[in-house]
Amino acid sequence: MSLDNVELMQGAGRVIVFDTETTGMNDGAGGIHVGHRVIEIGCIELINRRPTGRTYHVYIKPDRLVDPEAIAVHGITDAFLQDKPSFSSIANEFIAFIDGAELVAHNASFDTSFIDHEFRLLNKGLPATKEICKVTDTLAIAKKLFPGKRNNLDALCNRYGIDNTHRTLHGALLDAEILADVYLYMTGGQTKLNLSQDSAHGQGSGVRRVAASRAPLKVVHATDDELKAHDERLGIVGNPLWQVH
Template sequence: MRQIVLDTETTGIDPKQGHRIIEIGCVEMIGRKLTGRTYHVYINPERLVEQEAIEVHGITNEYLADKPLFSHIAKDFIEFIDGAELVIHNAPFDIGFMDHEFRRLLGNQIKETSQICAVLDTLDLARKIHPGQKNNLDALCKRYGIDNSHREKHGALLDSEILADVYLMMTGGQTDLNLSGKSSGDSGSQVEVIRRLPFDRKPLKVVKATADELEQHESRIDLVVKEGGASLWRH
């Protein structure tokens, strides 16, 4: 299965009031493994970003002034997500904005994101797994021991990378992770902190047995067989 973990940042909270997407961040997973492929873009919304939104994500009007319009990035974005399952935390928010952008740009060609791909809402999933508890992204990181100390403000690509780890942990799997350090979970117990290894890390060194070591290994198997034992190494 091809899944795209996605997050957006916007000028405000309601597309019906004319608010627009200003950042899209996506990471790709195939067969529950991160592939290293990402999609990340800042967008000129053709309107002012509300101060309350800037305080959340830190993206200013000045920064967005020279960025491309949604119409300029729409084709590449749609091609990246086409046919995949989108994994989004609080999906109705992001999908609402995406649907709004698609309708503005494409009219009757594409009215809804659901015409392009499936959607999985991790907030809804977390509420089913952890009813009555906080289930925002920060709370889930703490619960599953995922290091998000580098997340000072919301950012679409960073939040997508963090959500990928959260989703895999919630659904019983892992990606390329390095366990190190300790952190307290919701219950106060000590849990392993998960730190993601970079996609471009060097391959691990393969150490092969020497001729002498192989000879000793075979001698030990000979002894096991001589004493009436069975050796899987000889099968």
């Protein structure tokens, strides 16, 4: 599968916003897993805070049943996953896509702990995610920005005015797209990704290029009255430094 020369895009402010879906939750005891597996990975690529239109998306056959509680969250069934690739067959292309980038996730320790668990199961001596790329947790950022408030993805979308009404079920690529908008707002930028996607359970996988655009900023100029009032205010200040010639 072609990676579209991803190695040429590494560095230069390369950010991968990423999410996973799994067969179930870990047991919460220090991230120790109880046999649950990754079944979907979704990544959105940004370079210099702009979406490139490239994504990495794959469904994965976990070789175990999906918990009914997890299906209620993401809608991914055992039958749907039967013909999907194993993690071992996509591990190298996933690592190549994230290598050297800043990896951004919401509650990043959850997603990276599952990925690291998959790496360990391969028994190939693969490094932990944090050794492949820098990991940034948007949940930690949100807790600093909005202490004491709800900071899940839905709450942040509501706070920043991001439309997530199309999100009836969780999905790794869809959640990564939404999180990319949230991340850019949280860190001082505004970008509309406008990613055109297939149905929630499309059959394709791997690296894709999709339409992306940046919404133009509205420029509001001061009126003549506002400029006059501004000059009068400066007269009260008296020869401000930026007017001294």
